[in-house]
Amino acid sequence: MKDKPKGYDGVAKFYDFLKSGDxxxxxxxxxxxFKNLKGQVLYVGIGTGQEISNFPPNLNIIAIDxxxxxxxxxxxxxxxxxxxxxxxxxxxxxxxxxxxAFDSIVTVCVxxxxxxxxxxxxxxxxxxxPGGKIYSxxxxxxxxxxxxxxxxxxxxxxxxxxxxxxxRDTGNNIRKAGLKIExxxxxxxxxxKAFVSY
Numbered sequence: 381m382k383d384k385p386k387g388y389d390g391v392a393k394f395y396d397f398l399k400s401g402d403x404x405x406x407x408x409x410x411x412x413x414f415k416n417l418k419g420q421v422l423y424v425g426i427g428t429g430q431e432i433s434n435f436p437p438n439l440n441i442i443a444i445d446x447x448x449x450x451x452x453x454x455x456x457x458x459x460x461x462x463x464x465x466x467x468x469x470x471x472x473x474x475x476x477x478x479x480x481a482f483d484s485i486v487t488v489c490v491x492x493x494x495x496x497x498x499x500x501x502x503x504x505x506x507x508x509x510p511g512g513k514i515y516s517x518x519x520x521x522x523x524x525x526x527x528x529x530x531x532x533x534x535x536x537x538x539x540x541x542x543x544x545x546x547x548r549d550t551g552n553n554i555r556k557a558g559l560k561i562e563x564x565x566x567x568x569x570x571x572x573k574a575f576v577s578y
Contacts, residue, residue, distance in 0.1 A: 419483025425490030501557030
């Protein structure tokens with residue numbers, strides 16, 4: 381996410397098309413995963429807000445993204461949400477919040493785009509309240525040799541087009557940031573995972 385707003389502003393108009401079907405495809409696992417969100421929530425990398433429909437109602441959410449166009453395109457979904465969402469332009473690697481500000485933090489397929497993911501998770505750790513949880517629904521590099529080879533090949537294309545990396549070891553990055561992983565669940569093979577950390 382660092383220093384790439386122009387790139388993401390440019391892709392914003394195509395983003396829903398590129399990600400069409402994701403909110404439906406992952407509806408059940410995301411709804412089950414997000415039901416544990418509570419208190420003051422930080423939503424990192426809202427994009428166009430496709431996952432909002434899978435959130436439980438009545439949450440108080442601050443939603444950040446580095447792209448003004450992404451936030452603009454998320455407006456309709458934000459307004460339809462049965463709760464409060466406050467969108468802010470912000471970089472995940474440099475959060476403008478006080479320490480221990482949030483009870484719950486949620487990320488959805490965003491740490492493939494954060495330029496320095498360990499720094500990003502360190503910031504999440506900083507703003508997380510004691511006893512709070514980070515819910516990360518992310519795609520990662522598979523341990524399966526065949527899938528890994530395919531993802532590494534696709535990574536050469538995706539990094540050029542949008543800066544999205546398909547070769548991230550997100551579990552290891554979470555640990556490097558000083559966080560502890562409470563649970564790690566395979567959602568699709570070992571390519572899409574749900575992490576709960578603190």
